[in-house]
Amino acid sequence: MMSPDEHNPGESLETLDWGPAVESAEEARSWIEQSGTQPAHFIGGEWSAPAAAKRFSSRCPATGEALRDVLQGSSEDVDRAVQAARTALPTWQAMGPDGRARCLYAIARNIQKESRLFAVVESLDNGKPIRETRDLDIPLVVRHFYHHAGAAQLLDETDPGAEPWGVCGQIIPWNFPLLMLAWKIAPALACGNTVVLKPAEWTSLSALLFAETCQKAGLPDGVINIVTGDGETGAAIVAHPDIDKVAFTGSTEVGRIIREATAGSGKGLTLELGGKSPYIIFEDSDIDSAVEGLVDAIWFNQGQVCCAGSRMLVQESISDEVHRKVEERMSRLRVGNPLDKAIDIGAMVEEKHRDQVAAMCERAKGEGITCIQPPIDLPKQGYWFPPTLFRDAPLSSEIASQEVFGPVLVSTTFRTPQEAVKIANHSRYGLAASIWSQDIDTALDVARKVEAGTVWVNGTNMFDASSGFGGMKESGFGREGGREGLRAYLRDVKPMTPTDGDTSATGGIVNSTSTDPALDRTAKLYIGGKQVRPDGGYCFEVQSPSGELLGLAARSNRKDVRNAVEASHRSKWGSMTGHARAQVLWFIAENLEPRSDDLAQLIDQMTGCGAAKAREEVQQSVAGWTWWASWADKHDGAVHDTPWRGLVLAVHEPFGTAGVICPQQNPLLGLVALCAPLLATGNSVIAIPSTAALAAVEMCRIIEHSDLPAGALNLLTGDAAEIGPVLAGHDDVDLLWHVSDEPLARELEAVSAGNMKVCWRPGELSDRSRRMLDRGTQVKNIWLPHGI
Numbered sequence: 029m030m031s032p033d034e035h036n037p038g039e040s041l042e043t044l045d046w047g048p049a050v051e052s053a054e055e056a057r058s059w060i061e062q063s064g065t066q067p068a069h070f071i072g073g074e075w076s077a078p079a080a081a082k083r084f085s086s087r088c089p090a091t092g093e094a095l096r097d098v099l100q101g102s103s104e105d106v107d108r109a110v111q112a113a114r115t116a117l118p119t120w121q122a123m124g125p126d127g128r129a130r131c132l133y134a135i136a137r138n139i140q141k142e143s144r145l146f147a148v149v150e151s152l153d154n155g156k157p158i159r160e161t162r163d164l165d166i167p168l169v170v171r172h173f174y175h176h177a178g179a180a181q182l183l184d185e186t187d188p189g190a191e192p193w194g195v196c197g198q199i200i201p202w203n204f205p206l207l208m209l210a211w212k213i214a215p216a217l218a219c220g221n222t223v224v225l226k227p228a229e230w231t232s233l234s235a236l237l238f239a240e241t242c243q244k245a246g247l248p249d250g251v252i253n254i255v256t257g258d259g260e261t262g263a264a265i266v267a268h269p270d271i272d273k274v275a276f277t278g279s280t281e282v283g284r285i286i287r288e289a290t291a292g293s294g295k296g297l298t299l300e301l302g303g304k305s306p307y308i309i310f311e312d313s314d315i316d317s318a319v320e321g322l323v324d325a326i327w328f329n330q331g332q333v334c335c336a337g338s339r340m341l342v343q344e345s346i347s348d349e350v351h352r353k354v355e356e357r358m359s360r361l362r363v364g365n366p367l368d369k370a371i372d373i374g375a376m377v378e379e380k381h382r383d384q385v386a387a388m389c390e391r392a393k394g395e396g397i398t399c400i401q402p403p404i405d406l407p408k409q410g411y412w413f414p415p416t417l418f419r420d421a422p423l424s425s426e427i428a429s430q431e432v433f434g435p436v437l438v439s440t441t442f443r444t445p446q447e448a449v450k451i452a453n454h455s456r457y458g459l460a461a462s463i464w465s466q467d468i469d470t471a472l473d474v475a476r477k478v479e480a481g482t483v484w485v486n487g488t489n490m491f492d493a494s495s496g497f498g499g500m501k502e503s504g505f506g507r508e509g510g511r512e513g514l515r516a517y518l519r520d521v522k523p524m525t526p527t528d529g530d531t532s533a534t535g536g537i538v539n540s541t542s543t544d545p546a547l548d549r550t551a552k553l554y555i556g557g558k559q560v561r562p563d564g565g566y567c568f569e570v571q572s573p574s575g576e577l578l579g580l581a582a583r584s585n586r587k588d589v590r591n592a593v594e595a596s597h598r599s600k601w602g603s604m605t606g607h608a609r610a611q612v613l614w615f616i617a618e619n620l621e622p623r624s625d626d627l628a629q630l631i632d633q634m635t636g637c638g639a640a641k642a643r644e645e646v647q648q649s650v651a652g653w654t655w656w657a658s659w660a661d662k663h664d665g666a667v668h669d670t671p672w673r674g675l676v677l678a679v680h681e682p683f684g685t686a687g688v689i690c691p692q693q694n695p696l697l698g699l700v701a702l703c704a705p706l707l708a709t710g711n712s713v714i715a716i717p718s719t720a721a722l723a724a725v726e727m728c729r730i731i732e733h734s735d736l737p738a739g740a741l742n743l744l745t746g747d748a749a750e751i752g753p754v755l756a757g758h759d760d761v762d763l764l765w766h767v768s769d770e771p772l773a774r775e776l777e778a779v780s781a782g783n784m785k786v787c788w789r790p791g792e793l794s795d796r797s798r799r800m801l802d803r804g805t806q807v808k809n810i811w812l813p814h815g816i
């Protein structure tokens with residue numbers, strides 16, 4: 029087959045093959061040349077180029093030529109940018125929702141006016157086909173700024189009293205350079221934040237062009253600052269003490285480093301990470317549409333897409349037919365000059381990346397996995413890789429389980445919908461999924477069961493500013509777009525510290541030296557719906573503030589943590605309806621209330637808070653159960669209005685297993701106020717209560733007789749500093765709410781990076797806002813395009 033570079037018009041007429049339709053690069057090249065004469069960062073509204081700055085070249089992947097130089101940002105540059113962003117904050121915030129909306133609107137308009145220039149610059153710098161930059165990247169960028177102009181305007185209405193974080197550090201990858209910039213900058217500005225953004229080393233040019241657009245749009249100086257550079261520049265942004273929130277899109281590996289680096293700092297954090305998304309084709313699907321969708325799912329942007337449908341799961345009965353059609357379609361894909369409008373696959377972003385993809389494919393071939401690559405002549409210069417399929421790749425193979433980030437598809441078969449779900453979820457990632465079936469029951473049932481932040485039914489790669497996008501599991505946390513994406517740029521609650529509260533401090537763990545026969549109680553944990561002895565066989569004393577022994581509590585160890593996690597995973601709580609969960613939580617309140625007097629007495633003895641405050645704490649705890657019971661069937665999702673024809677269902681789902689480290693104070697309310705909202709939203713909970721643990725133990729005795737299914741709530745009494753990190757580091761715990769001092773917070777959040785679990789530090793025990801429910805749920809967006 030002839031490469032599109034070697035076009036012969038006469039032959040085209042005979043073969044009816046595509047002729048070249050190459051977009052002019054003249055204007056883009058002239059902008060690149062002129063802007064590259066003096067490479068600079070964009071800081072405080074000015075172009076800034078320190079004399080000693082190091083430089084590197086930004087290359088055109090389609091030819092390998094150097095386009096222009098870009099500066100390597102130092103930590104001093106980052107510092108200047110952060111200062112400029114800090115200085116700009118008061119002006120920007122004083123402009124109010126209306127003023128900020130006007131600026132965002134002006135940015136949208138200005139990008140639109142120069143949309144072709146942006147599209148060509150992006151294609152030259154990144155290697156992606158102009159068809160994609162022109163028809164998808166840039167229109168989505170514009171839509172994002174328009175949508176968030178509206179979001180800025182309405183902020184006082186939608187989120188009254190909410191405050192922005194302040195200065196946001198934003199780090200983006202190279203695969204959708206301008207789109208990722210828009211996803212980050214638009215909501216940040218809408219909420220009144222200022223920004224320091226670092227584009228990826230390989231693709232900085234569209235961000236620099238965007239900085240010019242901000243100047244034209246009249247954005248106040250310092251609201252947007254762009255510092256170019258590599259990973260070290262990114263690390264300097266993350267580490268800067270005056271950054272309030274970090275927003276990162278990139279690989280799970282770097283996301284993990286950033287999670288560890290920000291642990292305990294109190295900085296806001298959202299991580300949009302990698303994926304290995306399943307593309308599931310059922311036997312009752314429209315097969316031709318599914319195959320055409322697949323082309324978009326895996327070969328769009330050379331497969332360098334976080335949510336690429338890189339794992340094709342085909343029902344066994346149609347496997348041969350689907351594979352035949354896929355191979356046939358692969359052979360007709362056109363690889364070549366990204367500026368040619370009739371090209372399907374452009375250039376890989378960089379030689380190094382292309383070589384990594386090639387090496388991964390060689391290893392898969394070495395493992396004996398069948399590799400299919402059509403005989404496409406690749407252009408001689410630049411970085412290219414052909415569309416590739418590995419058929420029937422074992423699930424545990426590297427090629428089937430790791431993100432390739434290239435035009436490489438793996439396929440496997442399944443027999444039943446249950447098996448399809450099992451294979452789909454057999455991944456550390458949970459970013460997206462596509463489901464192809466004409467049967468609405470199958471499609472929606474599987475959509476609810478796959479672990480992914482975005483699910484497309486009979487479609488793929490649909491995005492919109494009104495609908496959140498982001499991952500589950502090791503694909504990160506937080507959403508971009510939608511209401512939840514906007515709220516990620518509003519300041520979080522001020523975290524509670526372990527000793528905040530109404531009452532005086534109680535002591536820490538005192539190892540038991542004796543048992544007190546008068547109390548006649550065995551100190552036990554509550555795991556899997558049963559009172560169980562602690563694995564280690566140790567207890568600790570719970571004393572009054574004056575040192576009087578009040579009782580013993582079991583001292584948990586890491587084995588108890590593991591048992592509790594297993595029990596929580598076996599629990600059927602998450603599959604119960606909101607209505608059923610509400611009944612149980614009401615019943616707990618009903619059974620707690622008659623015990624008010626003795627629990628109040630116990631609280632008073634443990635904390636010395638006085639009878640009235642202790643009674644108040646019990647009343648608040650009863651009210652907490654009824655409050656969150658009332659919400660259990662009401663924390664609905666939404667249906668989004670996107671420009672696409674169809675519905676987008678934003679469904680609220682529990683995270684799964686939540687760890688809770690309760691405050692030291694308010695030993696009963698501290699447990700109820702944090703566990704009840706998590707239970708209401710369908711999570712199973714493992715709680716470490718205050719060391720004044722006797723009230724929490726009593727609460728679990730009440731719960732034992734309140735129809736809460738086994739494993740839904742597990743209580744591990746003991747030392748939070750000892751078992752908290754075990755809970756935080758457990759890979760089968762999906763969420764951690766912790767009330768901890770700074771050293772413990774740092775440790776908990778650092779070890780949580782193992783499975784990238786979401787960590788949150790609650791604000792006040794009196795918080796009964798919807799925020800608590802939002803923090804206990806993740807949003808899955810199910811796209812249902814339709815039309816007859």
Ligand code: NDP
Nearest residue numbers: 200201202228229258259262263278279282300301302334
């Ligand atoms: P990387 O994680 O390598 O880099 C992402 C950004 O982080 C780049 O700007 C990079 O700088 C910077 N960086 C690198 N090291 C550090 C560090 N230690 N501290 C701070 N910043 C750092 O990802 P890629 O650029 O290779 O992008 C591909 C990845 O992005 C894929 O895994 C893909 O799945 C994911 N992605 C996820 C999306 C989502 O929404 N979930 C969307 C798009 C991509 P530099 O490149 O200049 O060295």
